[in-house]
Amino acid sequence: MIAKYVSVSLALLATLTASAQTNAQKNATVIRAARAQVGVTHGYDNRYHQIAYPGGDVPVTTGVCADVIVRAFRAAGLDLQVMVHDDMRKHFSAYPRKWRLTAPDANIDHRRVPNLEVFLRRSGKAVSVTKNGPDYLPGDIVVWRLLGGLPHIGLVSDRRATPQRYLVIHNVGAGTREEDVLFAYEITGHFRWFSK
Numbered sequence: 001m002i003a004k005y006v007s008v009s010l011a012l013l014a015t016l017t018a019s020a021q022t023n024a025q026k027n028a029t030v031i032r033a034a035r036a037q038v039g040v041t042h043g044y045d046n047r048y049h050q051i052a053y054p055g056g057d058v059p060v061t062t063g064v065c066a067d068v069i070v071r072a073f074r075a076a077g078l079d080l081q082v083m084v085h086d087d088m089r090k091h092f093s094a095y096p097r098k099w100r101l102t103a104p105d106a107n108i109d110h111r112r113v114p115n116l117e118v119f120l121r122r123s124g125k126a127v128s129v130t131k132n133g134p135d136y137l138p139g140d141i142v143v144w145r146l147l148g149g150l151p152h153i154g155l156v157s158d159r160r161a162t163p164q165r166y167l168v169i170h171n172v173g174a175g176t177r178e179e180d181v182l183f184a185y186e187i188t189g190h191f192r193w194f195s196k
Contacts, residue, residue: 019145024192026076027139030194034155034169035077035178042175046111048189053106054082065153065171066111069141072155072169073193084110084119094118113151117143120191127191133165136182136190142168143189152185 021029043062051057055074058067070080088095088104096114109115119128120141128135136142138158146152154170161167161180169178 014022021076026078027194028158029076030072031139031155031158031169034072034176035067035157037071037171037176038169038178040176041171044173044175051107052079053085054079054109056081063171064111066113066116068156068169068171068176069116069153070110078193080116080119081106081110084115085124087119088115091122094122095154113143113153116141116153117151117189120189120193123190123193125193127190127192129187131183133162133182136166138166139192139194141189141191141193142182142187143187143191145188146172146185151188154181156182 002061037060040060041063042143044064044196045062049058050181057063057071073080075097085104088109088144092104095109095110095118098107098114104175125141127140136156136186138156140156142152142154142156144152152172154168157167157169159178160165161182164182165182167178168181169176170181171177172181
C-alpha cells in the first residue's frame with residue numbers, strides 16, 4: 001500500500017515539475033526517464049492487467065515496449081494512459097479493431113503499439129520516415145514492424161551509435177535496453193512530440 005502512495009506522489013511531483021519545463025527540458029526528461037528503466041525493467045509481460053486510472057502501470061520490473069514510452073512521458077507530466085483513453089472515447093472508430101473491443105479500456109489501450117501509433121498521428125506528431133540516420137533526433141518515437149508484422153515502439157536516445165545515428169531505448173522482449181537498432185527493423189512510424 002505504501003508503494004502505491006509513493007508512486008502517486010512521484011507522479012504528482014513529476015507533473016508539477018514538468019509544467020515549468022521548456023520543450024527541450026521535457027524532451028531531455030523523457031530520454032532520462034526511458035534510460036532509467038534500463039537494468040530495472042528486465043522482463044517482458046504483455047498479459048492483460050487491471051491497473052489504476054490515471055497513472056496506472058504494471059510492475060516496473062516488467063512490461064512491454066509501449067510501457068517504456070508511457071513511463072518516460074509520465075516523467076515529463078504527460079500521461080499517455082489518459083491521453084489515449086480520452087481520444088479513444090471521443091474517436092473510437094479511428095482506432096484499430098484488432099482486439100474485438102467495443103469500447104475503450106484504460107487498462108490496456110495505451111500499452112498497445114497500434115493505438116499509440118494512431119494517437120500520435122492524430123495528435124499531429126508524425127514526421128517523415130526515412131532511411132537517413134540524422135533525420136531521427138533524440139526524443140523521437142519510432143514504430144517498427146518486426147518479422148511477422150509484430151508492431152514495436154522505441155525512443156531515440158541522445159547517445160550515438162555512430163556519428164550519423166543515435167541509439168534507441170526499447171524493450172523487445174529482454175527488458176529495457178539502449179541499443180543500435182534504429183534501422184534493424186522496418187520503420188512504419190516516426191513521431192516527434194516536442195518541437196525542436
